[in-house]
Amino acid sequence: MNQRAITQIFVASLAAGCMSSCIHVGKITDEPKLAVSFDSAQAAQVFYDKTYVPDSSGRNSGYLAFGPMLPKFTKSEGSQLRFNKAARAADADGDGTISRSEAEDYAGM
Numbered sequence: 594m595n596q597r598a599i600t601q602i603f604v605a606s607l608a609a610g611c612m613s614s615c616i617h618v619g620k621i622t623d624e625p626k627l628a629v630s631f632d633s634a635q636a637a638q639v640f641y642d643k644t645y646v647p648d649s650s651g652r653n654s655g656y657l658a659f660g661p662m663l664p665k666f667t668k669s670e671g672s673q674l675r676f677n678k679a680a681r682a683a684d685a686d687g688d689g690t691i692s693r694s695e696a697e698d699y700a701g702m
């Protein structure tokens with residue numbers, strides 16, 4: 594193989610790898626925050642701990658990959674949409690107030 598062919602293969606591989614692994618298209622969806630209250634500080638603490646503190650399972654959501662990767666298309670939730678989903682799940686009776694027992698049920702305590 595001559596020098597020119599090796600150079601062309603190298604450049605083509607580099608371009609293909611960069612083009613396929615450098616593309617990340619993300620879309621964030623969000624909505625206005627719900628008006629939710631808590632009947633106690635403990636209820637709020639349990640709710641926020643469950644909703645925003647990562648679990649301690651030790652699993653890593655990242656990954657390590659070698660070589661060219663496919664373009665990455667992701668959809669993610671905005672912070673208010675995440676809060677609203679959690680609040681709807683926690684507020685079992687739908688009265689707009691999360692009680693301590695509702696927060697504990699939501700947290701699986």
Ligand SMILES: [Ca+2]
Nearest residue numbers: 684686688690
């Ligand atoms: Ca409630």
